[in-house]
Amino acid sequence: MxxxxxxxxxxxxxxxxxxxxxxxxxxxxxxxxxxxxxxxxxxxxxxxxxxxxxxxxxxxxxxxxxxxxxxxxFPVTPPLHQGAIAVADLEAVLAWRARISGMLFRLIAPTLPQYPGLGDDPRAMTFYRERMEGWLGDTMEGLQARRHQWYASMEADLNGITDRVARHGFYTPVFSVADTLIAGDLTGLRLLEGITLQPELNAYFARVEAAAGISLLPEPLKQGQNL
The missing domain is CATH 3.40.30.10 (Glutaredoxin)
Known part of the structure; x- marks a missing residue:
């Protein structure tokens, strides 16, 4: 297994x-x-x-x-690369993701402690805070306070991807590696306080989660163990 x-x-x-x-x-x-x-x-x-x-x-x-x-x-399982997405389309979504990286993590870094095993673990939070604040050049509190500024900085890029997934259903008409990247990386935006995402983007998250049978939002693990 x-x-x-x-x-x-x-x-x-x-x-x-x-x-x-x-x-x-x-x-x-x-x-x-x-x-x-x-x-x-x-x-x-x-x-x-x-x-x-x-x-x-x-x-x-x-x-x-x-x-x-x-x-x-596992070639008999549904493909995520060949047959699901063209090379040019994957390169485009990777370039989009690289472009928004700095703003995205400034937005989601303060939201991720809502997940079990991070915000409720002082040792983990100490390391997380030091690492994120050193990388992003601001405190968690400062990032949280400026979330509307960071969101505005990437809103055009976010709207572009929202329009595309609303038009196709996924990044392309079928689920692909691009959707694992987009949905996995953007999920933290759903936890932002005082910022409402477009309904089309929330509908996309729901489609991706349904296709994978996976919930991306904070919830206790149903299997495995904490180490």
Whole structure:
């Protein structure tokens, strides 16, 4: 059986959860604590998560590489790359994601402690705060206070992707790796206080979750354990 070692709150981990769910692959989840690279190595062999453990015992990190490997290892499952999305379309969504990265994380960083295993764990929050504030150059409180500014900075890019998924249903007419990236990465926006997302974007999140049979919002894990 597959085992996914991940953080409940991590956008990159959410990508893989969506891929596994869409492919209807049976997997167990191990929710790691956000205690730092040494701890991550001790439980997964990698300094970053997600990490997937395959039935043969081999392990792999990096979310998009994992998703590509799932296509290769399980060819009878619905594809997420070839047959689901053209190379040019995938390159376009990756360029869009790179363009919004800074603003996106300024927006979602203060929301992610709503997930169990982060905001309710002082040790994890200490590491998370130090890492996020060092990277983003502002305090959690400052980021939260300026959320309307950050949102306005990426609203045009967000509207563009919203228009596309509303038109096609998914990023293309069928679920693909692009949807694992968009929905997994943008889910934190749904937790923003005082900011209402477009109904079309919320409808898209619902379609993606239904297609994968996975909920992306904070909820207790139904299986696995906390380490």
């Amino acid at each position: 597959l085992t996914l070692i991940h953080f409940t709150f991590c956008p990159f981990c959410q990508r893989v959860r969506l891929a596994l769910g869409y492919k209807n692959l049976v997997f167990t989840e191990t929710a790691a604590r956000f205690y730092g690279p040494e701890h991550f190595r001790s439980i997964s062999g990698f300094e970053r998560l997600p990490v997937i453990v395959y039935p043969d015992g081999s392990r792999q990190g990096e979310s998009l590489e994992i998703i590509a490997e799932l296509d290769r290892r």
